[in-house]
Amino acid sequence: MRGALHEYPNATADDLRAAIGRFHGVAPEQVVVGAGSSTLMHAIVAAFTEPGGEVIALDPSFTVYREIASIHARVPVIVPLRKQDYLLDLDRRAAALTTKTQLVFLTRPNNPTSTLIPLADFETAAQLAARKGALVVSDEAYIEFADRSDVSAVPLVRGTPQQPNVMVSRTFSKAFGLANLRLGYAIGTRETARGLALANAKWPTGAVAQKAGIAAMEDREHLARSLKIVREGRASLAAFFNGMGLPVAPDPQGNYIMVDVGPLGMDAAVFADKVFETGRVLIRGDFDLRHVRVSIGTGEENARLMDAVRRVAGRVG
Ligand SMILES: Cc1ncc(COP(=O)(O)O)c(C=O)c1O
Known part of the structure; x- marks a missing residue:
């Protein structure tokens, strides 16, 4: 070459x-x-x-x-x-x-x-x-x-x-x-x-x-390591959102999940803005009024997101 x-x-x-x-x-x-x-x-x-x-x-x-x-x-x-x-x-x-x-x-x-x-x-x-x-x-x-x-x-x-x-x-x-x-x-x-x-x-x-x-x-080892982090993070974030009464689109298989934030009574774009203001975590809320897309990060990044979501949802409820 x-x-x-x-x-x-x-x-x-x-x-x-x-x-x-x-x-x-x-x-x-x-x-x-x-x-x-x-x-x-x-x-x-x-x-x-x-x-x-x-x-x-x-x-x-x-x-x-x-x-x-x-x-x-x-x-x-x-x-x-x-x-x-x-x-x-x-x-x-x-x-x-x-x-x-x-x-x-x-x-x-x-x-x-x-x-x-x-x-x-x-x-x-x-x-x-x-x-x-x-x-x-x-x-x-x-x-x-x-x-x-x-x-x-x-x-x-x-x-x-x-x-x-x-x-x-x-x-x-x-x-x-x-x-x-x-x-x-x-x-x-x-x-x-x-x-x-x-x-x-x-x-x-x-x-x-x-x-x-x-x-x-x-570099199969690096790939395997990255995939493991994403699969584990995806399972724990999906369990987190479902546990909060915010349904995740079933059986997610990508490095992101789609979450229905409708139960919070808040538009998806507003929710995404509030998550950013609260935890400096960027998620997408511009698809429709109910759904946000959340990318899977490292364990630390996922924890920051969950903390921000808890705070935003707590403020609503
Ligand atoms: C479904 C899908 N296909 C293809 C692409 C584009 O990928 P590439 O960087 O290879 O152009 C994206 C990028 O977000 C995507 O979401």
């Missing part, structure tokens, strides 16, 4: 793609890298859809899909998640499929709900979409944090038979803690990866990012 800053990087990030291939048990030819997975989503839309084509995304979910679809003159189609468990309503999703559907983004685990669409439901959704000729992306930005390791859609493109209309996007921004490096990747079949690479930037990442990505993937 070339390393000097005045030289252009390896345009196809061969060493990094080989490392990603080893990590996931796929061929390097099935991997495409980009400056963050959100950048690759532009290339996915450009490669696999046409102007006027419909791009399905969930609600609530990562809003970037609909923005990208609109920027590219595609039509975003929003499918609401099931109210009771914030998971995919397969009937609703099936009803949203039309002859114009070209792409479906399913976020696993979902942001901001932290809920994880089961792999079996994802597979069914992909089979239904295949009948319309649509590609289905499993956005797995947060999947490393899931309690179980067998939930990724990567196996659907790994072996035989492959599900040819499935693509998985992943990132170094979350579990690997390298958000500022801007590095992400997509895994598909050899054929879809080739199509995506054509629509991708010419030099999608630099040598520094490529080397750092390889080092991060090879």
